[in-house]
Amino acid sequence: MARTFEFHGGVYPPERKQRSQGPVRHAMLPGRVVLHLDQHAGRPAFATVAVGDSVKVGTPIARCDGMISAALHASISGQVTQVDRHTITIDSDGLDAWQRLTPLEWRTASAEERLTRLEHSGVVGLGGAGFPTHIKARVSERQRIDTLVVNAAECEPYITVDDLTLRQYTSDVLEGAQLIASLCGAKQIVVGIEDNKPEAISALRQAMAESQPLSVTVSVIATRYPSGGERQLIKTLLDRDVPDKGLPADIGVLCQNPGTLLAALRSVRDGEPLVERLVTLTGEAIADPGNRWVRIGTPMAALLDEAGLNRAALHQLIEGGPMMGTPLADLEGVVTKTTNCLIAATRKELPPAPPESPCIRCGACEEACPANLLPQQLHWYARAKDDAKLAHYRLFDCIECNACSYVCPSHIPLVADYRHAKTRLRHQQLETAKAEHAKHRFEWRQARLDREEAEKQARRQARLARQSTQQTDSQGASPQADLRSLRIAQTAAKAAVRKAEKNLARAAQQDPQQSHDDLETQLATAKENLQAAEARLAEARSAGEPQETP
Amino acid sequence: MSDAFSIISLLSAVAVLTALGVGFGALLGAVSERFKGDESSLVEQIDTLLPQTQCGQCGYPGCRPYAEAINQGDAINKCPPGGDATITALADLLGRTPEPLDGEAPSEDLVAFIREDECIGCTKCIQACPVDAIIGAAKQMHTVIEDECTGCDLCLEPCPVDCIDMLPRSTPLAQWQPVTYPHQMIASDRRASMEMPHGTHL
Incomplete structure (x- = not known):
């Protein structure tokens, strides 16, 4: 067993995983699915089907729009009945006919072939963030990766998706890990798993010996929330610290969820796009809990009713885990690519938070914080809207794990405060960016008007010059232009163009994912200014020449 | 003798100090x-604090x-x-005393909107727009690019048919702000809807 390390903080909420330990089953095929175009990180997908089109399971219905985006596929066979800005609705024909891509022999296929396949299969991170897997696998183009971490910690209470995936599809998950590791150039594979999953651990130990070609290490870690946080897991397994505002890739690590690895393998090896995922259905208000294969876009109400939902006892439906999940207002939602768990809780099971009392500065939150922050300081400054102090106390390093709210004896909704402060700050950044953008557009317009004016002047001067040469008795009517200052202006404009080009190239290299419209505008402005300066200089020269020659 | 010596030392001290001073x-x-x-x-720094609407309400042709x-x-x-936020920021930067705003701050974020069927295509608003929004x-319908419009209302005045309205800006979903309730002093004053689990306590 590999050596493990400690991360700071953490809490021990009741696990409540026993209810969903049964074998994996397939949920009933839904009669209708609603597929959201923005169920992944990045820009929403672009719909490529129209109302009335008939589709099979796996037919592409929306394509990537931009670099960070993911394709979307029909999850049932039938007819498209509605397409709007956010969703595509498909009504089932009950046939469940499939349209698969050609299977690839991934060990011999080229990297580009495999990456394209991942891109066309719409595989995204199934752990919750929904980051497109093909982008993550391309990380080796920019950074060197030495370790692939399979994040099977699953520290949130209730959820058993990764546990069951590992138990039932052990060798496939490891094969998927080999596939992703070969794409990102990792030298070793480390599986991080909490010690409350003995069956998955023994299955992994059996399968790891046969996994080829990279060696697989299974690291069993102590059960503590949030050991499955990316930074915390990397600290625990490898004793490496992800830098502030950095990514695991900065220290040579790539993290993947077992479900994502399974989906990636199925898309490449079997040609099956991402049309279904495992979802834990649990909570006291459900009679028949467990893990189900659910088609993406299945309405939650139908799914929960099938699992025996007692609507009278239902107090709160939560998507995700009880610590970081989202409480849903009603049952109208649909399962998306990032829905890993649905908790139908009774009032007794998850009672509403007691009323908030003032902070007594006990420091319990500081001891629980896995990100080494000072939650109570952040709490004061978030409520006081003191932005400078919030930045100083690293608000944006908060992973919103809710450990501080969990231990707070005054029941202060700390993370709600932080989220609010974060959105406020992001909004401010947007406003600043918008003002900057307007400024560049204003400057560009000024430069354009200047150039037009200069060109007009030049034309008039040329006309005058022609007229005066025709009269042949020009006495130098045009005033002597100061050629020297115009030449200086032209050189300065040239330098500005070079500077703008340099800025744009550097920004594009540093952050290729961002659009650099503003820098492009700046460059265009500088070019306009240069043109204006050149026009003025040419005009002055042509006006000056007849005088210089005699 | 000692007098002469003290005068020399006095003069040399004065000379040294003067030389040092100079x-x-x-x-x-x-x-x-x-x-x-x-x-x-410094102009650059002041310019960054201004909202860049280029509206000219200050009496100058633009923010710069x-x-x-x-x-x-x-x-x-x-x-x-x-508004007041800009005045405070400028006062901080320049070390001046904040003064009350000269004029009235707009109550909400507005954008220009052209009622397109009334537009006669005179291009006057296009020439007035400071950000090419x-x-x-000519003789074609005009329209405002909402994302580029700064809400300066410089296009309103030149329009000969008064077909431009200032409407509230639509907020994209990505910029949504959570609705927050003021913190209430007495816990029993809270409404039931506030009992949503913020950080759910098990």
């Missing part, structure tokens, strides 16, 4: 001349000219779109 004075003068604060960078004017000593309270051509 020397340091010259040094300071030279340094302040050599490392003179960059005027343009107003920034230059502030640097020359003009009042800092002439920017209605920036209006597209169209």
